[in-house]
Amino acid sequence: MGTSHNHLSAGGRPPCPDHFCSCYGSERERGSYLRAFVREGLRGGERIVCIVPEDPHRLRDFCLGPLPEGALSAPPTEQAEFLRPESVFMQEDVFSADQALYQLESCIRQAQDLGFRGLRVLFDGGWLRANPLGIHQVVEYESRVNAVIRSLPCRVLCLYPRRVLSRSFLVYVLLAHPYLLRGDRLFFNPCHGDYDLLMTAATAKDVYSKILKRLQAVPR
Template identity: 30%
Template structure:
């Protein structure tokens, strides 16, 4: 099968067997991504699946299938919309085995109904209350990368940058090989192969782990980001794109020593220690990175 469109202008050449994370800020941006994705699948004749809690399933169906008309009935069979929490927690707790079985069941059903491709989008806010078993989420996200390669499927996990904590978004980046942001698909330089991925100790020890973006500290983080100079912002943008310090230096016509010094100042100002933490903050403030 040739490269496919996601229905998003400029995003073409997507291959079946791909697992994305889509990072967005707020419901308007989510809807632009989600409905473009679903409508392209319907147009292409694919089986489409949407798992979402933040919008009533029937409202999603009505918007994706509009306008009403004789073509709506056959297209209606292409689209399934379900509550994300009912699916991810269908046994009352999150289970990797349950979700893998669910995906395989839907894949088999799509093939049995003569659909050549399954397009599935899962909105991930169901995890924010910390339901039983949620600690296994990123083991699952990592394992999906091995499973989906064998599937005629495109899977997109939807994460709201306004809701999720930086620690959670670090794991999102570790477990998705490709990132969709601002109508651009990025090969994720921070992706960790499933054979090497291990979740942080806080996820396996039962100790507290920040799920949501910290409300009390949000203004402080924003103030710290606003304190970065233009040069520091350009370097942060380069890090978020996966460039090495030497590559950033060449792009900005600086010496590697200057880039190293700027990066140390950025870490101090933001109270962070790693490139992936800087990438998460750059994504959360992507309008400010230029």
């Protein structure tokens, strides 16, 4: 974990999926990603930070309990933190890429200082439905995350509701991520960083479909 996405393996893929996303279609699908990502991090001894649009306490209960006795090295409430977006990366009610990346780096250092094996960050962009200000900054943030977490023990999962956010925005989201989750499978995204695709299709919907068709399943 924590290898550079700028150095590809022999198969043309980044060596490890440290930054990936899913454009979920239902709350049930979203919930399954949330719970699996958090619990995998708990079992792996990682610090977890979830940035979510709803009541953090309710989501904490959903993700953390019940857990098998003796399965964790630290109480889950000390290992996992659930926060609202405005407390992490909003400046005057507008998303700030610089603020978000600064907070990400700070969280990585804090996790290491506390003795955790690494950091897991779950970013849920569902809040953009009600507060789209600074949405272009979200695209900038996503495009810069790979450089920030390069060679650091950090995994970032980004969730976006595809039924309410525009395809023109989601296309940029997909292009910023080396890996995508669809259903219960992880896929390598060979279109990652290929923004020239935006010039080769008539509509954002066409680009979106083209990206999905080119995905390559990662062996289980």
